[in-house]
Structures are given as C-alpha cells and as structure tokens.
Amino acid sequence: MTHINEETLDRYLHEELPAAERQRVVEHLEHCAECRETVSVQKIFTAELQQLVSTKTSEDFVSNVMKEIRADAAKADRNPKKAFSIFDYLPDLSSFYAPQLAAISAALLLLFVQLSQSSIPTVSTVTESTYSEAMLGEELTTYGYDDRNFYLSAVLGVEGLIQEEVS
C-alpha cells in the first residue's frame, strides 16, 4: 500500500488541503493503520507542544510598550525629519563675522569685474608670440580686429629692430 506523504499529512492536519484531496486522505486513513498512527502521534505532539509554550506576557507588557512608543513619538514631534537640502551638507559659515564675509564678497566681485574687462593681452605675451609667423597667425585668429592692429604694429616694430641690429 502506498502511504500518504509527510507533506500531505501535515497539510491535512493543518486543514490546508482542498476538499477532494482531503477526502482521499480520510479514505486512506480508514484502511491504513500506519498512517493513522503517524497522524495520531503528530496530533499528540502538537497539542502538548502548544501547552508547553503557552506562556503569557507580563501584566504591564502593553503599558510598558506604549510608554516607550509615546516617548518615541514625542521625540519625533520635537525633531521632525527635514526634507533633503544640499545646505545641510555644506560647511556652516555662521561662525564667520559679517565684515569678513563682506570683504571676501567685495574682493571676489572686483576680481570678476577686472577679469571680464581685461581681454587685451599684455606686451610680454605679444613679444613672445611674434617670433613665429605661424604663431602670429594663430594669435590673430584668437583676438578681435583692434587687437590684430596692435599685434601687427608690435611685430613690425620688433622685426625692424632685429633688422637694424643685423645690418
């Protein structure tokens, strides 16, 4: 005789089998003493086990938990979670004095204005770049019309000086 497998017997005892399968197990148990004994042993064990661990919580269990929960909730109310902000991750500048901050801002502003106005190259840049015609061409394409005139006069002047010295 083929016995009912352990999983099916287990599901039968936990009332998890569909009606048709349950009926099949019931019919089998009527004719199989071995499976009947297995079921009976498991029933005894489970009933005793449930008694064995039937411990109960202490009387103040719920009140203790709720006391902690209320404290937790109150703490969360006092320190609500803020939305993400990049400023939270930047260094705190509040320790700086206002005059120092104003001076730094003014210096940065001046530097910016100066840089934006100083597109004309310095003389040293011109003389360094005029010894090669290829370089001159490159430089000329880099700057505007006025700058180009300035470049040409500088180049001619330097070349004139060189020729005078050679002759």
Add this chain to the structure above:
Amino acid sequence: MKGSNEEDINTISLILKGDVELYETIVRKYQQRVKRFCFSMLYDDALSDDAAQEVFLKAYRALSGYTPEAKFLTWLLRIARNQCIDMIRKRKRTATQNLEEISPAHMSADHVAVNRPMQEIGLENRQTIEAILLGLSDSYREVIILRDVQGLSYEEIAKVLECSLDSVKAKLRRARAQIQEHMRHFMDTESVIREGE
C-alpha cells in the same frame, strides 16, 4: 486570525498618519504570539518578555517599511527571530555565562522548568515533549514552532526564516521524522510500563 491582515494594514496606515495610540491594538493582538515565539527560542520567561517588548518597539520604528506583500504577523515574527538571535549572541559574548547556559539545545528540561514558573510541569508527557523539542537542532525546532504553534503556512515560514520553500519543506520533513521516532519510542516504553503495572 486569517483574513485580518487588511484590518492590520488599515490600522498601520492610520498609525503612520499620526494616530500613535492605535498601535496598542496591534500590541494587544499579537503580544502572546510574539512572546511565545521568543520563549520558544530563548527558554527564559523574563528574557522572552523583554525580547517581545523590544520587538514591538522595533516594529513601530520600522513601521513605514512594512509592505502589505507579507502578512503583518510574518513581518513581526521575522523581527522577533532577529531580536532573539541578537540576544542569544549577546549572551554568548557575556563572560559570566557559558555556552551551555545559553543554547536551548543544550539546556536540560529541569533548567527550562526553573525558568518557567507559570508552567505546571509535572506531567510525564510534557517532560517528554520538552526533551524531544530540546533534542532538535535550532533550525528544526524553529520550523516546528512556526508551523505547529504559530500555525504559519510553508510560504509564510519561508518568509520569516528568509529561506526557500524547499528548504522549509526539507527541514519540516526531517524534524517530523525525528519527532515521530522519539514519540513512538516513548509511547512504546510507556505502554510496556503500564502493562507491567
């Protein structure tokens, strides 16, 4: 208890909206099941009470992370299991207690009885069941408790233990085989004694 998960989900959403007092209904509903589970792992009444309280606190703090894909009880028992494992580990690190005092698998039935004053131990049957239970490995005992005491399905047990369904089935099958063997041996012995009387 089946079919009450929707109720739990509604309660949880209200708690998350700020009705903290509603958490009491959750605690009242599941306190005994969580305590029993902790007790089956720790075998110490006072300690399992502390563990269960901690479980409800941790569950409250992690409540926004609960997803209704799993039953609330399953989620709660997973927290309980981790809490008990943590407590067992901490005790193992404590120099004042040695390993024999900590691991339930190594505890004698007498020790269990001392730590459970509310139990009326004295029945031979119960002592036998206790000995059989303590004779099982931790993982077998855990799966038996979840199935026979907590009444969880195989799928739910797999979620609590964070393992596969096949693993649950295999553990349960082996644990049941051991239990059957011990129980039949005990019952045979008992019937021989009765016949002798």
